Amino acid sequence: MIPPTASQALAAxxxxxxxFPLTPYGKKPLRGFTNWERHATDDPDRITAFWTHAPYNVGIACGPSKLVVIDLDTPKPDENPPADAARDGATCGQEVFRLLCERRGQPYPGDTLTVRTRRGGLHLYYTAPENVRLRNTAGSKSGLGWLIDTRAHGGYVVAAGSYVRQRDGTGSYEIIRDAPPAPLPAWLTEALTPAPPPAPSGDLLGNLPGHRLSKYGETALRSEADRVAGAPGGSRNYALNLAAFNLGQLVTRRVLPEQVVTTALTRAAELANHRHPELPPNSPREIAAVIASGLRAGMTAQPRRRKAACAPPRENRP
Known part of the structure; x- marks a missing residue:
């Protein structure tokens, strides 16, 4: 018998x-699907074949699906509202969101696909705005308020029809307003758009951690860092990895300290991000991983031997 979640997967x-599949009765990606943004699919044949094996829950990759989902949660049994929410009498994410709409002079944007979650919260589905790459937010610190999370690029939600059985709540995800996802209102797009980071300093070698460099080392470091900072958008990672590899060989020869190389290349990669606002920025973690990989390869590579330009002829001896 085909599990009922198979039809929900096809509906999605x-x-x-x-x-992509979540664990049966769970919310986590199935083993082998941890890189779920890359593994997510809309191929009905693959989905039908896969979902016949077990009642996997369904995860929706929001970024590839061009979705922004506002998650209006309910408090846990021992959770008390913060002072501002308590002052306004708000006891759940939906009430906090309604108050936010009132303060902004905006109508509550409820005319959209709405799913009730297993603990009585709501998922409001919206189509993502064009030319704006929104990321996830959580609560008051990075988002819209207490018990309000958003899922966009880098996030996923549990689809309607899934059934979750966990200690903090058991239940199904059910559509309670069956409407097409509405466009995300402009005021919410503005509220969820992160402020642009300050432009990195153009001096890539300024105030490097306490080392004096030889003229040769400084010239090599500046040349590679400038190449990374000026790399075309589509080749930023390649340029960064190549620079780290080249400089890693100088680290092995003790021409440059590893910490200095890492700092300079990190600054260069951040400047490359800033010069290409049309592209998703490489995160600090991604930058660090590329640099570390290139340095490691360069530091363990066999040094290249230079042939003498005018080698003396070998003597012919009988």
């Missing part, structure tokens, strides 16, 4: 969304 791709 009917909206044009890209999905």
């Amino acid at each position: 791709i009917g909206y044009g969304w890209r999905i």
